[in-house]
Amino acid sequence: MLGRSFYWDKTKKNEEENFSLEIGTNLTENLKNVKKMLEDPSDLVIREFNIGTANHRTAIVYIDGIVDSVYIHDHIMEDLKTASKLPDDKQKLFDVIRKEVITVTGIEMGHSLDDVSNAILSGNTVFYLDGVDQVLIMDTIGGESRAINEPQSESLIRGSKEGFVENIRTNTMLIRRYIADSNLRFSTYKVGRRSKKDLVVAYVDGIVNPDMIDEVKRRLETIDIDDAPESGYIEQWIEDSFLSPFPQILNTERPDKASEAMLQGKVVILLDRTPFVLIAPATFGSSLHSPEDYYWRWSLGTLIRMLRYLAAFISVFLPALYIALVSYHPGLIPSDLAFSIAASRDEVPFPPFVEALIMTITMELLREAGLRLPTAIGQTIGIVGGLVIGEAAVSAGIVSPVMVIVVALNAIASFALPSYSIAISFRILQFGLMGAAAVFGLYGIILSYIMINIHIVNLMSFGVPYSTPFAPSFLSDWKDLVLRAPIAMVKKRPVYMQPDDKKFMDKGDRKQ
């Protein structure tokens, strides 16, 4: 029944879709074709009017809302109406209008209905002149968009407060402002069979390795989907290994982070309608870096980096270590602590693994719930979850107080990481490690650690080993890895990126 009704719909549509894909000389026919193709949507604006002494019939067509209507009024309508000394010949008139009358900067010729529909659907305005089988496509893209705001997911104490927005033009503008280099390149692609979104590959020619660019472009050209609503689609389409828990492409909302990556020889991929741009390739080390490391003096930057590596360790290993020590190796805990853990676990009915699982899952729930809610309520959830549930669970004897500390520390450590995607991948690994610790104790943790390492050294991101510059090791890159050497000492761009231009600066000596 349902099938049949769909079938019927289809046949009916085919009958109606009986229109020409060519642009004819008859204006009325042409406008009818446009209406038919789009099924005359309510936001389609067709404005017909006459110009010149011969009263030639013309029309402009655009879709309301995605155009800049003030701009259309000032630069198209006004110009056309006030134009004088227009020739009478239609083809001549058309050329004069294109070359002399209209003051819109972006102007192109269109020859088919496809050109017209693509143009108006992406915010252009189309100009028809009766008796001419060509149209003018004028760039009037505009409409409402969000203002530049502080990036929500990556706010820093020191550093630019500008974040990327949904509008790709604004985003490219932001990058241009950071890198005013003539070698800055924006290669534009259309992504999505139906959505036809703009995708821009940004890089600095002369720094980036050409093979890297070729590979990125090759992968981007394979994209064939209806729509890519967010850059996550692009990321998942072009990443190397979809089975790996580690993010092989970084994302950021910060133009300073993106442009800094480009100066290191990396490639930035921007997609329209999302503030998250992609940085490829990613390495394990760079996932733990934050732009703020460079903004503070090097001693603080170094300290923060080391703290972050510690946080990474805690967020992966802490619950597993607790389980292993408590279940298998109490001899490794200092005596007084061992007795106090034993005392606090006296009433707990579950083995440490189940206890840890309960608490970490609760933690994940709280995190997830906090994300969904408005900031004010989100904080309340944090307090209710952290304090009330934690306290109640302890006094109810479901978990031991030490476990609450372990899980809380673990959660805090994972939120201290600068990249949400790497933090999440650590949280995934943490569950595996907890299982290994519950089954094999410290031995299991070591085995899993070895397995993770084997995986990391095998992983590639656009031909760059994920574990570099740890392994394969590039000594000069170690200056900007766990440590953050003083700015003037890091003269080379990352060697692992094999950039065309090898150095940031010629002389590192500040006195010269």
Next chain:
Amino acid sequence: MNKLYLILVCCLCLLLAGCWDEVNIEERGFVIGIAIDMAEKQSGGNPEITLTDQFVVPAGLGTPSEGGGHQSSQKPYTNLSLSGNSLFEISREMALIQGNAPFYEHLKLIVVSEELAREPNIFANSMDILLRDPEMRRETKVVISDQKAKDILEIKSPIESLPAMHVETVNENREKSGALIQPLRIGNLNQYMLEKNNYLIPRVVSVDGKMMLKGAGVFDGDTNQLVDVIGETDIVAINLITGDFKGGFIKFESNDGLMIYEIKRAKSNIKIDTDEKDNINIIIEIDTEGNIAETFGDRSLLNKEYLDKLDEEISQNVERKTVNIIKKAQEEVGLDFFGFSEIMQERHYKEWEKIKDNWDKGEKIFQHATIDVKVNSNVRTSGTTDQTKD
């Protein structure tokens, strides 16, 4: 699909293999101290030993949720004594009585009664399991007690909630008192027993129901038997000779009244001349530095001549003490427990190889060795005031 099954089977095998020695922390019977005594009843054949394990009762220590130092009504420990021939056997028997099987990785203290230590072989034999068992740690301290060792584990400490921990705490006071010798780790004991060196073991006594570290027992490295007991005043001298001095004081009578010289730093340099086999010459140079901690006199300490005189008096005092204990070692005990043998082994190996069987056994070369002590004491400061009265 087959591959998937294979992976699944492998994963399940992992689960089967795991968890074999999982014992949750609250199910462990933490043994914090053990005492080894001769059993009351001996029945011919192998000697019967009484092993006392001090189990920690974590609930009695007060859980953190009850607010830190809250003392629970429960006793924080329980002692369990059993007798038998083998310590391992006794330990396993305890698992039948105690709910939580004994777990020795947190063992801090081994108390051995002097009664047992004086018997031939038993001391060394009972140390075997404590060194051999993988659960045992080599940091565990060994002490001897003048009475039943199990009674020592019953003495309540005013500060520590566990009696066995008390010895650890007292041992940390070496910087304040020179009357404590270096605590003996069971790892070092193993070394001494293998190298047949004589050694000292700290001695615990009970005074008016309080535990006190007092003196040390001298053990023969050959038979691992307790030979003699030396008092706490001699320990200061031993520490000064061996150079293992962490802090302490010398009390002496100057012509201006009683004075206390607190030793801040002490160094010893032992030179052994092995040219003549029958007359080994040992020179011990002791340098001490310190301050006048207390004086009952009223003379100013800023007078250089007076200070020099004090230096002299202190040196003589120290010398007298050291000569005393050396004399005792040579004449009464007849054993070298200062570690001269180790020094010779390290620095004069060839000569040592020749005399090692006759050092304090056989021809007893040690007893006839000439031992000279040179002391150079130095008073560095008079404290924060020169005179407190006029």
